[in-house]
Amino acid sequence: MYKTYTMELAGRTLKVEIGKVGKQANGCAFMQYGETTVLSTATASEKPREGIDFFPLSVEYEEKLYAVGKIPGGFNKREGKASENAVLTSRVIDRPMRPLFPKDYRNDVTLNNMVMSVDPQCRPELVAMLGASIATCISDIPFSGPCAMTQIGMIDGELVINPSQEQWKKGDLKLTVASTSEKVIMIEAGANEIPEAQMIQAIYTAHDINQTIIAFINEIVSEVGKQKHEYTSCAIPEDMFAKIKELVPPQEMEEAVFTDEKQVREENIRKITERLEEAFAENEEWLAMLGEAIYQYEKKTVRKMILKDHKRPDGREITQIRPLTAEVDPIPRVHGSAMFTRGQTQICNVTTLAPLSEVQRIDGLDENEVNKRYMHHYNFPSYSVGETKPSRGPGRREIGHGALAERALIPVLPSTEEFPYAIRSVSETFESNGSTSMASTCASCMSLMAAGVPIKKMVAGISCGLVTGESDDDYVLLTDIQGLEDFFGDMDFKVTGTTEGITAIQMDIKIHGLTRAIVEGAVERCREARLFIMDTCMKPAISAPRPTVSEYAPKIIQIQIDPEKIGDVVGQRGKTINTIIERTGVKIDIEDDGSVSVCGTDQAMMNKAVDMIKIITTEFEAGQVFTGTVVSIKEFGAFIEFAPGKEGMVHISKISKERINHVEDVLTLGDKVTVVCLGKDKMGRISFSMKGVAQQ
Secondary structure (H helix, E strand, O other): OOEEEEEEEOOEEEEEEEOOOOOOOOEEEEEEEOOEEEEEEEEEEEEEOOOOOOOOEEEEEEEOHHHHOOOOOOOOOOOOOOOHHHHHHHHHHHHHHHHHOOOOOOEEEEEEEEEEEOEOOEOHHHHHHHHHHHHHHHOOOOOOOOOEEEEEEEEOOEEEEOOOHHHHHHOOEEEEEEEOOOOEEEEEEEEEEEOHHHHHHHHHHHHHHHHHHHHHHHHHHHHHOOOOOOOOOOOOOHHHHHHHHHHOOHHHHHHHHOOOOHHHHHHHHHHHHHHHHHHOOOOHHHHHOHHHHHHHHHHHHHHHHHHHHOOOOOOOOOOOOOOEEEEEOOOOOOOEEEEEEEOOEEEEEEEEEEOHHHOEEEOOOOOOOEEEOEEEEEEOOHHHHOOOOOOOOOOHHHHHHHHHHHHHHHHHOOOOOOOOOEEEEEEEEEEOOOOHHHHHHHHHHHHHHHOOOOOOOOOEEEEEEEEEOOOOOOEEEEEOOOHHHHHHOOEEEEEEEOOOOEEEEEEEEOOOOEOHHHHHHHHHHHHHHHHHHHHHHHHHHOOOOOOOOOOOOOEEEEEEOOHHHHHHHHOHHHHHHHHHHHHHOOEEEEOOOOEEEEEEOOHHHHHHHHHHHHHHOOOOOOOOEEEEEEEEEEOOEEEEEEEOOEEEEEEHHHOOOOOOOOHHHOOOOOOEEEEEEEEEOOOOOEEEEOOOOOOO
């Protein structure tokens, strides 16, 4: 059955075609918003995957470069691994949808979103988000949707609904909000110090718009939606739980999990597991589910104690932050470094500065090639959680955490005019027990200041957790959640910001949405905590950016030249600029507007290179004095190179006050001489004189 549905969304038409393509998928939506086109499909395996204790959901966002009329770069000339933007988009789609699948569902599910054309006025990421929800809702895959997503930008203080690519890049807010018909289920934001109250307003503006989209999706589902299929439940049998509680009474489980030492807790649970394995040795079915059963028992125990008794596993108060320490310069010789520790979470961040030519170039779905001047990379080795496994490079989680910390600090970075450097910040996770991304934000901020990057304000971040009861009013918010509270809780609400406002938000939940009271409470709790972290931990370690960059960092001098003179500096086939580089050992970058950056570690050589460039681009006038080298001797005079690729002639009559018969009587090749400019001769050549000029 072929059906087309349309709605007006933020002044543009959203069109959904069902039954036109992808008919063998469980669900397929052919999406068009403006002229942006995305094919979204949802497929599921017929049977559950054996031997797993999680829901195997895979979300893909495929960027096809033909969508913007590009051929992929490189030798292969086809799309390779997913870009960072594709990975982040996949995560934003995954996070709100995952909680809406049944908790005991173990069938493989893949949500694929293929971008086929891009209209710069309609962001493809938004279309894919909506397409994934619609494809899943109309499929026979069990799903408690629909959910909808809206993006909010801000231009000159005014909220913009579903902004264009240009508005999204240049605005003060990049907010994505997902909702069910009742509650907010996901928040992702980057902001230019937006006050908390204004952020809440933007979130619920998006939530209201989501309700109109959900009504539209419900209309589609009512007409073409399939009946949801039956599936094999992987829930733990009640009689197994009863037997476990008989062998390990609740009081014993409480004593096992309630400790501030992660290793002690894991050892306690290991001993309990061994006892239960012995008890269930003859029951293969129960033995196969034992790991999941113990996890559920731990989870219920922790949740009960937090919700009913306000007792946290490590004994902290509900609003209490774990012990904090910070230091700068733990790593010698790097351009900047800092260590931030919060309980058993520890991050070491290292900052590297480089010329602007080292910016990252991204070949993506933007109309123009995008440059990233600030790069934050996050690493999470297995030893940080006491495990062993080979390193296979950054996964989606690492990319997501790095992007969050990067987004947190972008609003306070100096402009390229103020600080003409490319900046790379790397967070190494030394130890992890909850919210390493927020520790990375704090460590990165201090590392940048230690490197002499003149950031405008200090940025800190913290995560707020949640445990809910049977009703919307029955909940407890937890400041600074550790790993156990994240695993067993309902929310991981990360907020970064300055003293003035929010710079980034990332909210993950495991339930079907949050009330406004919870959102407002979490935002306020995070504000109080980040101010505390800055005042008591970060500022005592380093209170302001250092006035100069490290002695080991490259130095940069910026000058402006006439854009029409760029060719003179570069020279034929780059000969002139390469000569300057060879003679001084510097690195030179020239922009189309005539801005020139000279980068090096030897200040004298940098000054020499700048002088050469200024000489090359100077309009020569009589009376100017230069120092140069004799490069050629003729009967009538000598040619003096006073800058790479620039020569002038001293006539034999202008070499000495006394009459000389031969140039060689005074000059030899390679001599360093000081000359004064006489202007240009009839042939347009620069004429020099050595008469009356003191020689060095």
